[in-house]
Amino acid sequence: MRIAVCFNRVPEILLRGEEKDRISEEGAEHEAASVHSALAERGFDAVLVPLGGSIPEFLGELSRVAPDAVFNLCEGFWGDSHLEMQVAGLFPLLSLSSTGSGPFALGLTQDKVLTKTLLEAHGVPTPAWRVVAPGQTVPDCGGLAFPLFVKPRSEDASLGIGMESVVQTAAELEERVAYIHATYAQDALIEAFIDGREFNVALLGHEAPVMLPPSEIVFAGHLGAPIVTYEGKWEEESDQYTGTLPRCPAPLEPAEEAALRGVAERAYVLCGLRDYGRVDIRMAHGVPYVLEVNANPDISPTAGLARSARVGGIPYEDLIERIVRDALARKYPA
Numbered sequence: 560m561r562i563a564v565c566f567n568r569v570p571e572i573l574l575r576g577e578e579k580d581r582i583s584e585e586g587a588e589h590e591a592a593s594v595h596s597a598l599a600e601r602g603f604d605a606v607l608v609p610l611g612g613s614i615p616e617f618l619g620e621l622s623r624v625a626p627d628a629v630f631n632l633c634e635g636f637w638g639d640s641h642l643e644m645q646v647a648g649l650f651p652l653l654s655l656s657s658t659g660s661g662p663f664a665l666g667l668t669q670d671k672v673l674t675k676t677l678l679e680a681h682g683v684p685t686p687a688w689r690v691v692a693p694g695q696t697v698p699d700c701g702g703l704a705f706p707l708f709v710k711p712r713s714e715d716a717s718l719g720i721g722m723e724s725v726v727q728t729a730a731e732l733e734e735r736v737a738y739i740h741a742t743y744a745q746d747a748l749i750e751a752f753i754d755g756r757e758f759n760v761a762l763l764g765h766e767a768p769v770m771l772p773p774s775e776i777v778f779a780g781h782l783g784a785p786i787v788t789y790e791g792k793w794e795e796e797s798d799q800y801t802g803t804l805p806r807c808p809a810p811l812e813p814a815e816e817a818a819l820r821g822v823a824e825r826a827y828v829l830c831g832l833r834d835y836g837r838v839d840i841r842m843a844h845g846v847p848y849v850l851e852v853n854a855n856p857d858i859s860p861t862a863g864l865a866r867s868a869r870v871g872g873i874p875y876e877d878l879i880e881r882i883v884r885d886a887l888a889r890k891y892p893a
C-alpha cells in the first residue's frame with residue numbers, strides 16, 4: 560500500500576503575525592518524517608509529498624506518486640492557516656481517501672466563534688464571550704466580569720497569546736483587542752477568564768470516539784498567569800515553557816474524568832472530527848469549559864496526542880497504522 564505523507568514546507572514570508580510565529584511552522588517537517596518512518600516500519604510504501612507555494616506542482620507530484628491514500632498533515636497553504644480546509648478538500652476531489660478530519664470540520668473548528676456557537680446551542684459549556692471586528696469599538700462587556708481573556712478568533716498553536724492576553728481593566732482590554740486587530744488582521748475574541756485546571760483531551764475514531772487518557776498542564780507558581788502562551792508552547796528555554804509542562808495521565812477523580820469525557824466526546828462529534836483530534840478544556844468548580852476543538856493536532860511522537868496514546872497502551876507505530884487503516888477503509892468521497 561502506497562501512502563503519500565503530505566505536509567507543509569515552511570514559507571519564506573509569513574502573511575500575518577509575528578516573525579517568531581515561524582517556530583510553530585517548522586515542526587511540520589519533523590512530524591512528517593516521524594509519520595513516514597512509522598508507516599515504513601509497518602510495511603507501507605510511504606512517500607513524502609511536501610506542499611510548497613504551488614498547488615499545480617503539488618498535484619503533479621501526487622499524481623506521479625499515485626498513492627492509495629494520503630496521510631494529511633497540511634495545516635494550511637504557504638503559511639496561511641485559513642486555507643487548511645481547502646487543502647484537505649483537494650483529496651476527495653482526486654478520489655483519494657485522506658487521514659484526519661475533512662474540510663468541513665477543519666473550517667468550522669478554525670473559527671472559534673462558530674465552534675462556540677455550536678457548542679453552546681447543544682449545551683456544551685464554553686467560556687462566555689464577545690467578539691470585536693477590526694474597526695469596531697470594544698463593546699461594554701457588562702455581564703462579563705474582569706479578568707477577561709483576549710485571543711484571535713481564528714488562529715491556533717497559541718499564536719497571539721501572551722501574558723497580556725489576561726486583562727484586568729477596560730484600558731488593558733482595549734489595548735489587547737487593538738493588538739489582535741493590528742497583528743493578526745482578524746476579529747478579537749474576548750472570553751471570561753476560566754481560573755482552573757487545564758486539560759488536553761485527545762480522542763480517536765469518528766462517530767463513536769474513544770477518549771485517550773487526558774493530559775493536564777501543570778502551571779508553575781512563577782508564571783504571571785496560569786495560561787499557555789506562545790512562548791510557553793514553543794520557546795523551550797523560556798521560564799514559561801518549563802512552567803507549563805504536561806502531566807499524563809492527569810490525576811482525576813472518577814466524576815472529573817467522566818465530566819471531561821462527556822464534554823470532549825460531545826464536542827468531537829458535534830464538530831464532525833474524524834480519526835484523531837484534541838479538545839482543550841479548563842475546569843472550574845467541576846464544570847469543564849471547552850476552550851477550543853483541534854481537528855488537526857500535532858501528531859509527532861513527542862506531542863501530546865501521541866503521549867496520551869502511549870499512556871493508553873497504543874505505541875506510536877500502532878497509532879499511525881490505525882489512523883491510516885481507518886482512512887483506507889473509507890469509501891470515496893472521504
Ligand SMILES: Nc1ncnc2c1ncn2[C@@H]1O[C@H](COP(=O)(O)OP(=O)(O)O)[C@@H](O)[C@H]1O
Pocket residue numbers: 686708710714715716717718720750751752753754757785786787788839841850851
Ligand atoms: N477563556 C480562557 N480562560 C483562561 N485561559 C484561557 C482561555 N482561553 C484560552 N486560554 C489559555 O490560552 C491558551 C491558548 O488558547 P486556545 O483557545 O487553546 O487557543 P490555541 O488555538 O492558540 O491553542 C490555552 O491553552 C489557555 O492556557
Ligand SMILES: [Mg+2]
Pocket residue numbers: 716717839851
Ligand atoms: Mg489550544
